[in-house]
Amino acid sequence: MTALLDVTGLTAQYGDSQALFGIDFSLDQGETVSIIGSNGAGKSTFLKSLCGLLPRPVEAIRFKGAPIGGLAAHQVAKAGIALVPEGRRLFPSLSVEDNLRIGATTGRPGPWSLPRVYDLFPALHARRKQPGTALSGGQQQMVAIGRALMANPEVLLCDEISLGLAPTVIKDIYRGLETVIGEGTSVIVVEQDIAQALKVSSRFYCFQEGRVSLKGRPGAVPMADISAAYFGV
Amino acid sequence: MIDWINTLIQGLLTGGLYALFAVGLSLAFGVMRLVNIAHGDLIILAAYLALVAVEATGMPALAALLVVVPAMALFGYGLQRGLLVHTVGKGLLSPLLVTFGLSIILQNLMLEIFSADSRGVQAGLLETLSLEVVDGITVGVLPLLILASAVVVVGGLQLLFSHTGLGRSFKATSDDPETASLMGIDPKRVYALAMGLAMAIVAIAGVYTAIRTSFDPLNGPSRLLFAFEAVIIGGLGSLWGTLAGGLILGLSQAIGFRLDPGWGILASHLTFLAVLVVRPNGLFPRTRDR
Numbered sequence: 001m002t003a004l005l006d007v008t009g010l011t012a013q014y015g016d017s018q019a020l021f022g023i024d025f026s027l028d029q030g031e032t033v034s035i036i037g038s039n040g041a042g043k044s045t046f047l048k049s050l051c052g053l054l055p056r057p058v059e060a061i062r063f064k065g066a067p068i069g070g071l072a073a074h075q076v077a078k079a080g081i082a083l084v085p086e087g088r089r090l091f092p093s094l095s096v097e098d099n100l101r102i103g104a105t106t107g108r109p110g111p112w113s114l115p116r117v118y119d120l121f122p123a124l125h126a127r128r129k130q131p132g133t134a135l136s137g138g139q140q141q142m143v144a145i146g147r148a149l150m151a152n153p154e155v156l157l158c159d160e161i162s163l164g165l166a167p168t169v170i171k172d173i174y175r176g177l178e179t180v181i182g183e184g185t186s187v188i189v190v191e192q193d194i195a196q197a198l199k200v201s202s203r204f205y206c207f208q209e210g211r212v213s214l215k216g217r218p219g220a221v222p223m224a225d226i227s228a229a230y231f232g233v
Numbered sequence: 234m235i236d237w238i239n240t241l242i243q244g245l246l247t248g249g250l251y252a253l254f255a256v257g258l259s260l261a262f263g264v265m266r267l268v269n270i271a272h273g274d275l276i277i278l279a280a281y282l283a284l285v286a287v288e289a290t291g292m293p294a295l296a297a298l299l300v301v302v303p304a305m306a307l308f309g310y311g312l313q314r315g316l317l318v319h320t321v322g323k324g325l326l327s328p329l330l331v332t333f334g335l336s337i338i339l340q341n342l343m344l345e346i347f348s349a350d351s352r353g354v355q356a357g358l359l360e361t362l363s364l365e366v367v368d369g370i371t372v373g374v375l376p377l378l379i380l381a382s383a384v385v386v387v388g389g390l391q392l393l394f395s396h397t398g399l400g401r402s403f404k405a406t407s408d409d410p411e412t413a414s415l416m417g418i419d420p421k422r423v424y425a426l427a428m429g430l431a432m433a434i435v436a437i438a439g440v441y442t443a444i445r446t447s448f449d450p451l452n453g454p455s456r457l458l459f460a461f462e463a464v465i466i467g468g469l470g471s472l473w474g475t476l477a478g479g480l481i482l483g484l485s486q487a488i489g490f491r492l493d494p495g496w497g498i499l500a501s502h503l504t505f506l507a508v509l510v511v512r513p514n515g516l517f518p519r520t521r522d523r
Contacts, residue, residue, distance in 0.1 A: 051415060073411070074416075074419045074420075078417050082415070091405045091409060091413075093408050094401060094405060094408075098404075101401060102402070102418075105402065105416045106416070107417075147416070151416070
């Protein structure tokens with residue numbers, strides 16, 4: 001059986017500086033995989049490459065068997081890959097509800113709708129008429145996740161969704177994410193928080209300086225090895 | 234007293250046309266951060282299209298809207314897709330230079346094709362028809378129609394922006410085109426649709442210009458100036474503000490004319506400068522610093 005998402009030898013660069021050096025990566029249907037690594041390891045660059053925000057080799061990324069390396073970002077979104085971007089990037093001109101609605105632009109059918117998103121994150125319902133940017137950081141993160149879910153993606157990419165949030169809020173957000181995983185959505189979680197990442201995922205990749213320094217299953221790899229791969233010592 | 238009331242009413246009616254000049258410019262800037270220097274020349278191009286349509290077919294002047302609006306909308310869509318797309322996201326200067334070049338090309342093409350003679354579209358009865366509101370105060374039907382069109386256009390755009398998926402796409406793409414593309418929105422297509430819509434409004438302004446005033450191929454820049462001043466007075470990014478800006482320009486021009494026939498145009502430019510001094514962001518600014 002081929003993987004849902006299959007990445008081979010992915011490279012990426014910003015101008016003259018290369019950020020990814022031949023990443024091999026795979027994600028199966030319904031699987032949750034985490035990517036850990038320190039700042040500048042290439043995690044966000046990897047997600048941006050998957051989404052089509054960065055130019056990449058056409059054949060390097062296969063989604064359901066077909067190469068998607070040549071697609072523009074809006075075509076990748078329509079194909080069923082949604083990103084919760086780092087820093088949330090809500091649309092300041094739009095209300096909470098319109099931020100969610102615009103996620104449905106892809107017109108993909110599926111389980112997620114406005115009522116379902118409000119079920120998942122009840123705090124948003126009361127504030128749905130307010131500008132997205134008027135909310136607390138945690139609620140903004142919920143909007144960003146809800147917005148990506150409205151696209152009914154097959155693969156959900158989460159970039160640093162716990163960054164800068166209080167521990168209780170992080171718990172709420174990851175509880176929501178578990179519901180999403182329960183729907184059968186395949187998820188890639190990028191995190192600096194190793195413990196959180198390993199808890200939610202069945203496999204992990206550790207990135208270091210644009211390469212995969214370690215991969216495996218949480219629990220099967222000694223913590224010392226993970227630390228070594230993370231910090232490169 | 235009656236004279237002054239008449240002056241103010243004439244001012245508002247003139248302002249309606251200025252507002253129509255300005256709304257397309259405001260829309261293009263709001264969605265794409267594109268300042269279109271060729272905006273005035275495109276209004277004149279639309280006026281010539283109306284002239285050609287009316288003279289070729291003998292259709293009533295207002296019916297030219299049915300031809301010119303779709304034609305200009307398509308032209309705007311193509312212009313954005315084929316030319317202006319290359320300037321998006323490269324700062325303010327690059328679209329300024331490209332549309333400046335376009336302005337020169339349009340002016341010379343129109344000179345070549347239509348000569349430098351002043352032209353106008355004959356609208357028959359519509360040009361002279363007027364309503365007597367109360368004793369001593371009469372309002373021309375055509376100017377009233379122009380003002381009403383401006384209000385309908387701005388109201389319609391406002392509804393489009395707040396209640397439709399296309400409006401949401403416009404706002405989201407204006408906020409952050411990269412994130413909008415993650416939502417499945419193609420920013421290039423959204424920009425082309427915005428330009429098509431802006432040119433449809435330019436077409437309305439152009440047809441009314443053709444009927445109400447005489448025009449020649451070099452009239453574009455002065456139309457651009459009024460449009461630009463109306464947008465700035467109203468505040469960038471606010472469509473109702475742009476309408477108000479147009480009306481304020483029209484009012485100050487009428488009052489200026491009333492005080493001294495030589496002062497009319499100057500009065501509107503001075504009002505613009507005064508607003509810039511007192512409220513540099515315009516009266517109803519909606520843009521955020523980015």
